[in-house]
Amino acid sequence: MNPNTFGFAMTDLTRLMRNLFKKRFKDQALTMAQARALYYIARFEGIRQVELADMLEIKPISLVRIIDLLMEAELIERRPDPKDRRAYQLYPSPTAQPILDEILRVIQSIQQDALAGLSENEIATLSAAFQKMRNNLTSL
Template sequence: MLRRLFNERVTHLDLTQAQWRALVHLSRNEGLNQVALADMLDVQPITVARLIDKLVAVDLVERRPDPNDRRAQRLFLATKAAGVLARIWEVADEIYAEVLKDMTAEERDTLISLLTRVQSNTGKMMPRGISSQSNNKNR
């Protein structure tokens, strides 16, 4: 429901859900390759390749050569992405403020602690090679 609500509130950014999610993950993990980003987004690498092509075309993402592998490229946010991400975080903050408004600070801390524990336990159950590192940040 949160994702659906968020999608409704960011339509003016002209980004698909997949695109804004990719930008958010890249903002936390610049320098990823497309395969790692595909794992984080839980999609196939070819899907991410097309997604990144579109983000490159609108100057939100840059591909740069991987210094350790001449066949690979790393993904970085372009300068223009800063403004888009600022708006994404602003909308996220507005939504979280609304949905958590009836909770005390202590209840919010407890909720975050419990959800973090669930996430950690779930991550331990995942097969090796599947990363939950992008989800370990507080946004």
């Protein structure tokens, strides 16, 4: 088996970036799982818990504790879903903004480090290729 396959490189890159995020975000009160959930809630305001669990690749029951902790910290709000009275939608609270700013700062610093030495043209090509790949796989 060739360890230099594209998939292996992508997986390794993702692992390295996640580890670096944990290292740079360690002084915050949130765990990596909580930070990821909060970031996705802010990015997809109004997302339902089942959809969020799917995006985070965890079971909905595992997400409940994360959501409860984020609510206890007053970082998110649950609101009734107007389309389904049994469901709730998730929104970031106004008090979440400083933490979201810090998450974004850490993400941007990691991205800057990962792209060091690449030209603007190489970065644009890489971004376009990733977008095409995402589109290809999303349509399957």
